[in-house]
Amino acid sequence: MKQSYLIIGFLVGVGLLLFSGCETFFTSPPEQGETFDQPLDGLTRDQQLAFARGDEAFEKRFSFAEGLGPLFNQPACESCHPSDGKSHPRTNLTRFGLNTGTSFDPLLESGGPQLQNRSLPGVPAEVIPAHANAISVRSGPVVFGMGLIESIPDSAILARADPSDSDNDGISGRANFVFAADYITEEPGPYNGKYLGRFGRKAGVAFLTQQVVTAYQQDIGITTEYLPVENPHPQAGILGDDVADPEVSAATVNDVVFYLRTLAPPKRGEQTPYVQRGEQLFGQIGCASCHIPVMRTGTHPTISALSNVDVPLYSDLLLHDMGDELADNFVEGEANGREWRTTPLWGLRLYEQQLGGTAYYLHDGRTSDLREAIRAHGGETAGARDGFLELSESDKEALIAFLRSL
Ligand SMILES: [Ca+2]
Ligand SMILES: [Ca+2]
Ligand SMILES: [Ca+2]
Ligand SMILES: [Ca+2]
DSSP: OHHHHHHHHHHHHHHHHHHHHHHHHSOOOOOTTSSSOOBOTTOOHHHHHHHHHHHHHHHOOOOGGGTOOSEESOSOHHHHSGGGSOOOGGGOEEEEEEEOSSOEEOOGGGTOSEEOOEESTTSOOOOOOTTOOEEEEEOOOOOTTHHHHHTSOHHHHHTTOOTTOTTOSSOOOBOOEEOOOTTTOSSOBTBTBBEEOOBSTTOOBOOHHHHHHHIIIIIIOOOBSSSOSOOOBTTTTBOOOSSOSOSBOHHHHHHHHHHHHHBOOOOOOOOOHHHHHHHHHHHHTTGGGTSOSOEEOOOOSSOGGGSSOEEOOSOOOOEEEOOTTTOOOOOBTTBOTTEEEOOOOTTGGGHHHHTTTOOOBSTTOOBSOHHHHHHTOOGGGHHHHHHHHTSOHHHHHHHHHHHTTO
């Protein structure tokens, strides 16, 4: 008898605890659409498995015994794309070269174009050679929505290009045409042998697989079956490490590509009338001429979730002259030292939360203040920027509220 009273008392106690104190003991998991690591809806079982493998590979931290180095910036993709989002400026990477005004030399013999600031134990890290005059500091962008960006037909992007500003609106976006690495395809691209670039801050890469393979080799010092040679360290006369190449299989690269391709953009925040007013202003003063609210994909051969859907990315994926303040003097494909690809703004409302409370905007994460990011827009964007600066304080706030709803 006594014992069963005790048990009942205990159960009642636990029950009270569960009903009353639950929220204070456990933080609820983030909801669908509130993070950057959700798959697109409608993947098949096999596709979900590939997504999960790619997710794991993206998070993997390499050790020296697994091939990290000889030179590297960080040991994992996730180091610079935490939770698949933007990087903290402490993991920014630097590229360098020599811009003579008429030509650009990526200074391969001095370890260019990327500075790897870390290396194997006992090996000196790279330094920027004294004769480099183009130094480009880059922070890692968000990596969701890559398959949607990849599936927008070239024609839809090119339709918005206006290289000589023939419609006289002051905006002359142009495409970056770039060559493909030979491990991607031997086929010459449709534009004088080149392809339409869409990845990277200057749209310097046309293929997602190339973006991933290069990240492994340049950022982590990891060779892959696609590119089984180490990034050399000419400043120290070192060609590799002791780990046999390739250090990562083509299957793993393909899983990571699949993961990025099927990572869904987060859901948009609440559309209050205030936010809608901000969106209207965003259009009125010309922000939406480059930050195009929606593009549409074509037909995808194997992933139905990527076929004929809207892509609310807030970018035209074109290059724009952003003026002196943002210029880096660094040339990439056809992009010059003043041009940058319009940064997609989707997911902006979650950037702060993803980095523990502070977000970092622009290509090098130079500011945490959205107004400052807008003020830095020069060159082709001077008109839209001035339009913003001339808004009343309450209109400015509505526009910022709109950005924070994306
Ligand atoms: Ca290696
Ligand atoms: Ca280097
Ligand atoms: Ca124009
Ligand atoms: Ca190796």
